[in-house]
Amino acid sequence: MFEDLIQGIRRIFEQPEGSIPLHAPWFDEEDELAVRDCVRSTFVSSVGAEISAFEQDLVTLTGAAHAVAVVNGTAALHTALMLLDVGPADLVITQSFTFIATCNAISYTGASSVFIDIDADTLGLSPEATSTWLEAQCEMRNGECRHRSSGRHVKACVPMHSFGSPMRIEALLKVCAEWNITVIEDAAEALGSSTGVQHAGTFAPIGTLSFNGNKIVTCGGGGALLIHDERIAKKAKHLTTQAKVPHPWAFAHDHIGYNYRMPNLNAALARTQLRKLPHNLEVKRELHVAYRALFKDTPFTLVEEPLGSTSNYWLNAVLLRDQAERDAFLKACSEAGIQSRPAWELITDQPMFSDAIKADLLVSRNMQDRLVNIPSSAHP
Numbered sequence: 364m365f366e367d368l369i370q371g372i373r374r375i376f377e378q379p380e381g382s383i384p385l386h387a388p389w390f391d392e393e394d395e396l397a398v399r400d401c402v403r404s405t406f407v408s409s410v411g412a413e414i415s416a417f418e419q420d421l422v423t424l425t426g427a428a429h430a431v432a433v434v435n436g437t438a439a440l441h442t443a444l445m446l447l448d449v450g451p452a453d454l455v456i457t458q459s460f461t462f463i464a465t466c467n468a469i470s471y472t473g474a475s476s477v478f479i480d481i482d483a484d485t486l487g488l489s490p491e492a493t494s495t496w497l498e499a500q501c502e503m504r505n506g507e508c509r510h511r512s513s514g515r516h517v518k519a520c521v522p523m524h525s526f527g528s529p530m531r532i533e534a535l536l537k538v539c540a541e542w543n544i545t546v547i548e549d550a551a552e553a554l555g556s557s558t559g560v561q562h563a564g565t566f567a568p569i570g571t572l573s574f575n576g577n578k579i580v581t582c583g584g585g586g587a588l589l590i591h592d593e594r595i596a597k598k599a600k601h602l603t604t605q606a607k608v609p610h611p612w613a614f615a616h617d618h619i620g621y622n623y624r625m626p627n628l629n630a631a632l633a634r635t636q637l638r639k640l641p642h643n644l645e646v647k648r649e650l651h652v653a654y655r656a657l658f659k660d661t662p663f664t665l666v667e668e669p670l671g672s673t674s675n676y677w678l679n680a681v682l683l684r685d686q687a688e689r690d691a692f693l694k695a696c697s698e699a700g701i702q703s704r705p706a707w708e709l710i711t712d713q714p715m716f717s718d719a720i721k722a723d724l725l726v727s728r729n730m731q732d733r734l735v736n737i738p739s740s741a742h743p
């Protein structure tokens with residue numbers, strides 16, 4: 364039944380046999396030279412010119428006011444939450460349909476995640492479902508949103524742009540503003556995506572990115588915070604560099620700090636990789652168009668960018684009609700050497716989060732049951 368699709372995927376990648384990866388990174392000589400030159404400079408670690416140059420590149424690319432480069436996307440999320448003083452007494456709204464890093468970062472602060480459903484078309488946190496939950500479960504007390512039954516402060520909200528598809532960030536910001544909840548945009552998968560002409564991760568006061576090996580561009584491990592406010596950006600830099608008080612020789616620290624700064628070696632590679640982003644975006648869009656033709660006359664639905672937004676099409680996703688069909692498709696792909704994968708199991712199904720506060724998650728569950736990511740490398 365899936366034989367035509369498998370042959371179609373092989374045709375798209377011009378690979379009649381052998382395995383086709385889900386997503387392979389791509390490096391060229393420019394990347395190799397950047398790494399070599401950085402090694403030769405001996406400035407491979409926490410000091411070096413590449414780090415601030417990379418931060419400036421990110422500012423130019425995204426239009427964010429400030430960028431702070433860190434060791435990975437999870438550290439970026441943890442730092443973002445610390446910048447908002449999120450702690451053990453607090454609740455943070457997020458989606459159950461996400462990669463575990465989003466919720467792990469919330470747990471690092473001691474706060475608890477509250478799980479709300481996603482929209483079927485964007486696969487991101489639903490502003491309507493968020494509003495409904497807040498109306499039903501919370502009230503404003505002294506200008507703070509309080510969860511009525513636990514009395515806990517709902518301080519932040521972390522939506523995620525799934526597979527690069529922009530969620531309804533503007534509507535969510537409006538809902539959260541009414542409840543005085545600060546939004547952090549997990550744009551780890553959405554480098555190069557935008558709503559209107561504005562880059563994902565720059566709508567909320569703080570957004571986060573990842574440059575992990577599986578993302579649209581990679582420097583091995585890396586992440587970044589995109590920040591509106593200069594004072595908060597300075598604090599981000601401070602917290603992620605062991606909170607050391609600037610001084611030519613003395614070691615004084617004024618806060619519990621973190622060794623989260625991106626090493627210069629990674630920043631050197633991140634810079635040459637970032638130059639490949641426009642090219643990768645173009646190839647991925649062509650790939651998506653080819654998939655659109657392939658799935659057109661099938662009962663399956665290719666996930667498309669929501670109207671008014673531009674997806675980076677980091678990972679293409681297709682919806683089968685039910686879980687049994689999804690599993691049959693995964694099996695057929697696996698046997699044919701076509702690397703595909705289901706969506707993440709819902710976070711609320713993981714033992715660490717099974718007792719979490721949650722709204723109904725019907726759409727999340729439905730998408731989890733039916734979605735498969737299919738090969739999406741920009742360079743096979």
Ligand SMILES: *Cc1c(COP(=O)(O)O)cnc(C)c1O
Nearest residue numbers: 435436437462464465551573575
């Ligand atoms: C990749 C990813 C992260 C974490 O990034 P790392 O750099 O791997 O730590 C966070 N959130 C989402 C949604 C991701 O896909």
